[in-house]
Amino acid sequence: MTATLSEVDRGPAQEAGPRPPRRYRLSNLDAKVSPYLFVAPFFVLFGAIGLFPLLYTAYVSLFDWEVGADEPLFIGLENYRTLFEDDQFWNALFNTFSIFLLSSVPQIVVAVVIAALLNANLRARTGWRMGVLLPYVASLVALTIIFGNLFGPQYGLVNDVLGLLGISPIDWQASTFGSHVAIASMVNWRWTGYNALIILAAMQAIPRDVYEAALVDGASALRRFFSITLPMLKPTLIFVIVTSTIGGLQIFTEPKLFEPSGGSGGGSEHQYQTVVLYLYQSAFQGLDLGYASAIAWVLFLVVIGVAVLNFFLTRRAVK
């Protein structure tokens, strides 16, 4: 395809005066239709793999639809009613938010600090900047399995270190809070550097003269950070917070593989079963597609709600 692009040869015919009518009609059509063709790939793909599954999931959620069953039974909103009375769902929602807060909040604060450090005059700057991205490059599955080993309740390294410090070992799989901390630490490990780089890019876009003016006015480094850097980062922070909200509420791989042999229950008493994990369990162990679709839709609405809420909160908080 590059070959076609490489050389533009406008023949003399195109430079000539009035075109033949037929040609004119074609070029008129080109002007009207081509733009739609250009944007079509996105809309076709979005329709096929974005919009259609979304709507079809809503449709499936209205049925008692078991995988392999002969005839799905229409039950209206019954799946949603069951869902709102399902303790396991509320537990999963709680776990999701708990893990989300334990991961996103420290992550963004630390990312801003790292970005500020990387923004300073450092030797081997590029090396440092690439360095914080390394955890992101590692395979998520490998990472999760390694962290699962580190947080092993009986022979894990973390408990050994805690033991050296005189702290009694924590059963990272049995305790609800413990398992959430362990899983959040995987998320933080992976995403902090990535977010730091995005924030760093935004920091570098802040005009220098604002800082210079502040410096002349005698503002301290801390004052400059809180009164100039943070407010100027607002649009980027909103982006980072919204994307980490979406990612955080859909967390799946980490709890699924935290105890690789443990199936999809998320712990012996669902201590760390997240909403998506419950969805997966309903669909592929319980084979109840209707119920799983209902979970998917409720989660979808929750994510949108939280993202919108975050958007407004962030806009007000960082002025």
Place this chain on the structure above:
Amino acid sequence: MRHRWVSVLICAAVSAAATTACGSGGATQSADGKTELTIATFNEFGYEELFKEYEAAHPDVKITQRKTGQGQPHHQNLFTKLGAGSGLADIEGVEEGYLSQFMSKAGQFNDLKEIGPKIEDDRWLKWKTEAITTKDGKLMGYGTDIGPLAMCYRKDLFEQAGLPSDPEGVKALFATWDSYFAAGDTFIAKVPGVAWFDSAAQVYNAMHNQLETGYYDKSDKLVVDTNADIKKDWTTVTAAVAKGQSARLGAFSPEWNTGFKLGKFATKTCPSWMLGVVETQAGPENKGKWAVTDAFPNGGGNWGGSYLTVPKQSKNAKKAAELAAWLTAPEQQIKAFKAKGTFPSQVKALDAPELLEQTNAYFGDVKAGALFATQAKKIKAAQYKGPADGQIQETVFSPALQSVEQGKNAEEAWKAAVEGAQKAAK
């Protein structure tokens, strides 16, 4: 002006890619007029050489194997395609652990008594065939392999505890569950820091499968809260956990592997295929310490093994059934056993010299083939499995037992398990 042609080219390329992507459907009749039979298996069935043999004897048949590495994705695919109504292979392997789910959808598979060749009733062990026969007598699959249970134990640790450690001497300890747990009490008192078994669920599931009635009665009614035997097993196992007999290591978890290496438990419920797992996990440094004996508390038991089934989706069901019947004949199963160690479910194969002479070096050159053949014959009957049986075991009772090991009150965990079972059965 050139841009227009670029866009046309891009569109053409996209649509070309799309059509090739969509244009790879399955044909049952290949170009040379042969019937193509597909067979979907997982792990290792040991069939590769057998396919060549069958194709040589049947020039009109071409066999394609779809092999999945693990059982779980294979069965997920099986049930999804069953729902989709197309896309399954002509022969589908089904593992024992998924049998209850499979049997609840038996209507979408062929009765092999009806479409398959005539096979003598006693080709397979009785309980093996029983488990895949519907209430109205339809045979939904041909048995391939099994996983008869024996007991593996650490000789060195038994000696340390002053227990008998030779394969004959330990049999008394493994006579009943009572004697098993009593020996466990003696053991943990003598050897501190080492547990008697790896995890409660591993012992409980074996006990449960020996019951005449399990989680369901034969009319598919959930009897988990009324079947006193279930509660009795639960109480026995959780009492042993309370005394410290469990190493609290969930089977197949990374910590379980470490437990094998460090020798943190003295016995293991051992289906035939577990010998390989023990060898891998305990490693060469523990060679000679593990032993296996042909005894199992309260008789025998089975964990694992598969069937070959023919879905109604298959367009060549009759020929597929013929192939499946041939593959599961004793002569063929012995070859598969030699290739990949899949333990045969066929009565005649259990007496084959190749099987009886098989030894295992890691377990002190024990005659493993003969040992497990003895264990296989001890199993009396297959417990009836209701629709959500597998799910209740995997996602309700096993985690509930783990929660007891993590410190939860056994009575509360029992209540949670009963509720969980009722929810799963809905």
